[in-house]
Amino acid sequence: MTRYIIMRVLSTIPVMVLVALFVFLMLRLAPGDPASVIAGDYATAEDVARIREQLGLSDPIVVQFLRWVASLVQGDLGTSIFSGKPVTELIGQRIEPTLMLALTTITFAVVVAVPLGTLAAFRAGSLVDRFVMLFSVGGFSVPVFVLGYILIYIFSMTLGVLPVQGYKSPFTEGIGPFLYHITLPSVTLSVIFIALIARMTRASVIEVLEEDYIRTARAKGQSEMKILTRHALRNAAVPVVTVIGIGIALLIGGVVVTESVFNIPGLGRLVLDAVLARDYPIIQGLILFFSFVYIFINLIIDLSYTLLDPRIRY
Template identity: 45%
Template sequence: MLKIVINRVFVAIPLLLLVALFSFTLLELANRGTDPAARIAGDGATPQQIEMVRENLNLDAPMLVRYLEWVGNAVTGNLGTSLYSGQPVTDAIMDRIWITGSLALWAIVLTVVIGIPLGVIAAMKQGSIVDRAVTTVAALLMAIPPFVLGLILVITFAISRAWLPATGYTTLAEGGFIEWSKHLILPGLALAAVSAAELARQTRGSVVDALNKDYVRTARAKGLSEHAVLWKHTMKNAGISIVTVLGMQMGRILGGAVTVEFVFAISGLGMLGYTAVIQRDLPVVQGVVIISALAVLLCNLLVDMSYGYLNPKIRN
């Protein structure tokens, strides 16, 4: 298991460097034909003032030089300074990451709580109306973008009935668990819907496949109850594919956070990245991209580690 962790860490380092270089290059191409220094200096700035801004922000250096300088600073935890606000990027991210982290946590919990039970129920009642209903609803949810579902939830539960708040975010320390939860239920549902549908479909398929294996027939022949057959034999063997899909959904959840935070007016990491892209604030975009990539890689590492529990052969 330790060998797996070490290998994944060594693979993650060049991958993070490539992700940073890719985003750096894309923003550099997006800035072609425009002058970031002129935008930052303002409409009334003189050529001398624009040149001063360019020199102070090192915008006159070649792209590769700026990238290597950014990598050197990032290793020490310095992700640069925002071109517009002047705030250190690390501070800006730390101010927002807990908000997006809370939203992602809710989305993951809802994905598991909704997706796995529905998939198991559909598999146990294969071919029934329940199975067809779960499959149909999952297909519909996968076709609805998170921001569209978010608007539907706001209209239904916040505007029409005023059961839950439509926008904003309250921290756990400020509002307590109840208020914190109320502000995250609707955006969490909007963010988790597609992932829960995908997880339900994968769970159903994996459980159906496992139920047809010889070891399940043997367990039933020994007189084990259906509960024991399901949870002690079927789910553990179907768990690898289920956990794999769950790990893959983390990237989808982080990507969907941008639009969901915009719909619910939540000032999280997604909104920070969106604003930075609009302003072409390279240091902030770089910071958001690298932190998001790091979060996805960490989730993949946890998934790989879970394989050792689900399949003891992998530990060796």
């Protein structure tokens, strides 16, 4: 078991190296020259060449890559071309709102979706079930920005119960203002995950409820509630946890849009600004950061399987 955990942790290293290589190449090979963007519309060819020299962009690509990896290992993601600040510092400044938004979103989604899916499965074919399924299809279909503006219109502009935009840190400004500001973006972003997770939970629980050991539990005289919580849910958990993991990956895309809609100063906004400005070091840093977060989440999910199901031993 310990050996499996060690092997699984070590196996993330080649993946991270590959990701780093791809990130590096993808951006170098993309059309567009940051040096000419920095130099501006009226720059001469010499100006552009000088800037390119300063940034190291005229060196051979292998040298650029090695230089980049070397600094990466020391925790240096480079400096922003435009602001001149270290990328790690920029990410550090913006990480909290994004992390908080992701955390509240996924927590809210799981807390709502798992019971909803279980209920739908338990009452499969009933009105409740049909409502949950209908909600799921709807949740998949509505884009985040459309839903965001609809919710803003209802809760902020018409009812006036929640703010239109902004972010308050729970650490410096207290949990009350934090929740007040995070609720709307979080709910908006979570709808699609509720749909996804509820659907998967429903399918998985329906399958498990057909199993022989559920019948055994009934034969013991166990109540339906306990059958669901004790026997069905844990057996249904592996596919649900997998989908939650996928959900966290998809969340990254959703965060970018949601932060724009609700004007939250997080990583999503940083991504957007960097892409528009072709600020290579920031884009690289962010893609790497998100990739590593995702690799880490995958690791946690893989390891959680062994806790959920004793039959899974590698």
